[in-house]
Amino acid sequence: xxxxxxxxxxxxxxxxxxxxxxxxxxxxxxxxxxxxxxxxxxxxxxxxxxxxxxxxxxxxxxxxxxxxxxxxxxxxxxxxxxxxxxxxxxxxxxxxxxxxxxxxxxxxxxxxxxxxxxxxxxxxxxxxxxxxxxxxxxxxxxxxxxxxxxxxxxxxxxxxxxxxxxxxxxxxx
Amino acid sequence: xxxxxxxxxxxxxxxxxxxxxxxxxxxxxxxxxxxxxxxxxxxxxxxxxxxxxxxxxxxxxxxxxxxxxxxxxxxxxxxxxxxxxxxxxxxxxxxxxxxxxxxxxxxxxxxxxxxxxx
Numbered sequence: 001x002x003x004x005x006x007x008x009x010x011x012x013x014x015x016x017x018x019x020x021x022x023x024x025x026x027x028x029x030x031x032x033x034x035x036x037x038x039x040x041x042x043x044x045x046x047x048x049x050x051x052x053x054x055x056x057x058x059x060x061x062x063x064x065x066x067x068x069x070x071x072x073x074x075x076x077x078x079x080x081x082x083x084x085x086x087x088x089x090x091x092x093x094x095x096x097x098x099x100x101x102x103x104x105x106x107x108x109x110x111x112x113x114x115x116x117x118x119x120x121x122x123x124x125x126x127x128x129x130x131x132x133x134x135x136x137x138x139x140x141x142x143x144x145x146x147x148x149x150x151x152x153x154x155x156x157x158x159x160x161x162x163x164x165x166x167x168x169x170x171x172x173x
Numbered sequence: 174x175x176x177x178x179x180x181x182x183x184x185x186x187x188x189x190x191x192x193x194x195x196x197x198x199x200x201x202x203x204x205x206x207x208x209x210x211x212x213x214x215x216x217x218x219x220x221x222x223x224x225x226x227x228x229x230x231x232x233x234x235x236x237x238x239x240x241x242x243x244x245x246x247x248x249x250x251x252x253x254x255x256x257x258x259x260x261x262x263x264x265x266x267x268x269x270x271x272x273x274x275x276x277x278x279x280x281x282x283x284x285x286x287x288x289x290x291x
Contacts, residue, residue, distance in 0.1 A: 020197035107191040
């Protein structure tokens with residue numbers, strides 16, 4: 001056996017929210033996210049002996065979750081529009097009036113419209129609160145590239161939020 | 174321009190609030206545990222030498238196995254040869270009986286005055 005059952009269960013319970021949330025926000029699909037999260041933990045089950053401590057496990061889970069979620073997203077082969085100009089504002093004005101939908105669900109819906117590199121950077125930055133250099137290391141990209149994805153992703157999100165969520169229409173001072 | 178290193182703007186703070194980690198579906202941990210245990214395939218038992226045996230013991234076992242294979246093959250060949258010899262004897266006996274029967278029949282026909290080849 002790769003790892004004791006009790007220890008494995010403890011690791012699942014400790015990290016399941018993080019792993020599932022990364023998978024959910026990158027893939028934008030609940031069932032795909034669960035599938036990805038399960039696969040990540042099974043990979044952990046086989047690899048746990050090589051992981052040195054809790055920080056290492058957390059870093060490993062973040063990295064593997066992100067990459068597996070990106071793989072799943074690419075397999076779906078459904079990419080959102082790549083540029084802000086493709087956003088059809090009229091289509092979403094009606095949605096803005098549906099005030100019964102929670103803020104979190106709205107943010108996730110908006111995230112799902114971001115191109116993959118921006119979406120991944122935004123998830124790691126604002127969900128995991130990782131610094132750009134940490135994100136760059138995790139994704140194997142340059143820091144400049146990550147900063148660019150964050151900048152454009154945030155700009156796009158703000159623009160879309162301005163249309164769909166009145167409460168988000170707060171330009172920086 | 175919002176630099177990510179700078180303190181979060183109001184929008185970013187709201188984004189962070191809205192992007193808190195969420196719980197997976199109920200029973201997630203149990204489902205993972207079940208899959209993990211199912212992935213533990215029972216490994217096939219392989220005949221392996223116990224560790225720590227001296228090399229002469231391993232050589233003796235190998236020689237004994239070779240001898241067993243050799244004598245097994247020899248026994249099999251001898252058994253086949255015996256079966257072939259028995260079959261040959263049976264065939265020769267059957268031919269002798271047939272010859273006698275033919276001679277007897279021919280004699281009776283001769284006595285009855287039947288001639289062949291006339």
